[in-house]
Amino acid sequence: MSSPILVPAAQLQTFVSALFVNAGMQPSAADTVAQALVWAELRGIDTHGLSRVSFYLNFMHKGIIKTQPTFKVLQDTVAVQVLEADASAGAVAMQQACAQAMDKARAVGLGLVMVRDTTHTGALGYFTQQMARQGMVGVAFAASLPLMAYHGASAAGVSTAPLSIAVPAPHGEPMILDMASGAVSMGQLKQAKIFNSPLAPGLALDAQGQPTTDPQQATIPMPMSGPKGSGLALMFEMMASLVMMNPIIADYLSDKPGGRRHRQNAWVLALDVARFCPLDQFIQELERTVASIKQLPTADPEGALLMPGERGQACYAQRVHAGIPMPMNLIKELSELANARGMTVPW
């Protein structure tokens, strides 16, 4: 493969936003989605970055993502809101949910927004880190289509449910845990296929439900730590999808008409730290905790002990200056999308 081209983040964002406006989105909403995707690229989460642009545009074209959704507040208390997202682009609904959750947290200490019937929420760390920058503990998880093996099954039964938790940390750079409930992500399976790199045992099943290490055959991720990963994913379905009367797993697995339509449900929770602990004290104690762990002996003498999100933050710091490395296949894909629309490209 030829080496990737470096493109400044701001130019990519303007370009991607214009593509979404061209597809029918309002400029501010298009900016929100573009920002979330570019953030993921900056953090090195390529699987949730610009590779999603064509997928989103395709969903918009088919009406699976509505470009002009009608948000409705279905329930609202001082502490909880249910936001009907009407198949909105995920980032737009999640962004609004964060703002509402924080408003409630500022008022009563804690705020939860349950987001109903949204679409691909993307890298959840983008939302939790924004809340943490505002002095919150930010928590988000999503329920999605069952593409991961249920523990003990030779078929997919639950989603690779993502969970993110972020807390305020020094220099305004939150500590962000961004994980999923699979032993491996769908994106990692895709990468393994591209590079034809064998998988470790216990990570994936083939399309027939047999365990495999062959990257060309691996299709279904296995759950993290067996019953823990699939149990957590199942509980997210109960807490988000069932509580909001928008079941995903049962409709999908029972082949109900429309049951395989792409959709997600999510929780966005904010806790206002300063209500319970002075924020500077929280950050000092976090630094002390990190320092106490960093001084532990490492298993690999050359290795370092990384905090949640530390690798992503280093990547961000590098890419925000140097630009985002765009592999040729992505350049080609996005160029074609732009050409078909008579738009200019930023490379």
Place this chain on the structure above:
Amino acid sequence: MSSPILVPAAQLQTFVSALFVNAGMQPSAADTVAQALVWAELRGIDTHGLSRVSFYLNFMHKGIIKTQPTFKVLQDTVAVQVLEADASAGAVAMQQACAQAMDKARAVGLGLVMVRDTTHTGALGYFTQQMARQGMVGVAFAASLPLMAYHGASAAGVSTAPLSIAVPAPHGEPMILDMASGAVSMGQLKQAKIFNSPLAPGLALDAQGQPTTDPQQATIPMPMSGPKGSGLALMFEMMASLVMMNPIIADYLSDKPGGRRHRQNAWVLALDVARFCPLDQFIQELERTVASIKQLPTADPEGALLMPGERGQACYAQRVHAGIPMPMNLIKELSELANARGMTVPW
């Protein structure tokens, strides 16, 4: 080993409660702790059952668990309470936290009680299932002493932080996820030692921090799925311990005087399902989701697909009728405790 004696749960509970009263607890508080331990035995969670009695009595004797704690409400909003537990027996503080969290959830949809400076919270499923029986989504997690390896370290740096989520399910029997963030639990390491059964690779380190499969050498659990398990445990420390200004990890690892004192901090969260979805509909949809997963093909032709807590519930149903199997070493240990206090034993 000789076969265990079966003892009725009610008799064990009366006996254990009397031991705690003898140690200085109020009868109602002693009952609460005894109920939580007997529940764990009934569910087959032996590591959090009656094997803890001598450990609790020893802690009471030393004042590490206060038999007459003074609870204080440090913060209270319509949605959140901070409960200072004053080194109470964990179950007593957690029980009160559940009641308060549910009261808030009934009022505003969601309630969080953060429990500060409690002691061993025990099997968290005992608390979340009680909330689920009252129509709540119940969530609980605890931060504790750093006895588990941090990912990449050859030493302990975070706790095997437990997390439980329970939801209402048919026949008044909640679905309960009860997990910890370790690849293996401290209790499982203890069991492996007793039975001298070799461990799978990747589960534990020896006291020198080297990976081992030797059950006699295994001392430090490794985290579930590497950075996910230790990251989640670290975030629980931030969310519970640091937010409530009662740091555990930093004090422990820096050898601060008193820093190794046994203590825990916890979150107890309740969401009132009926506020968002009719409870009978929620339960029907849960049944439909379970049925859709249960019909998936199993990896092992003889195997079954189990829902979170299903094994524990079956064990409960059996033991509540047949009695709790008490191994001879536990009979001996509890008999000695009773004899020393001039108390009669229930076997």
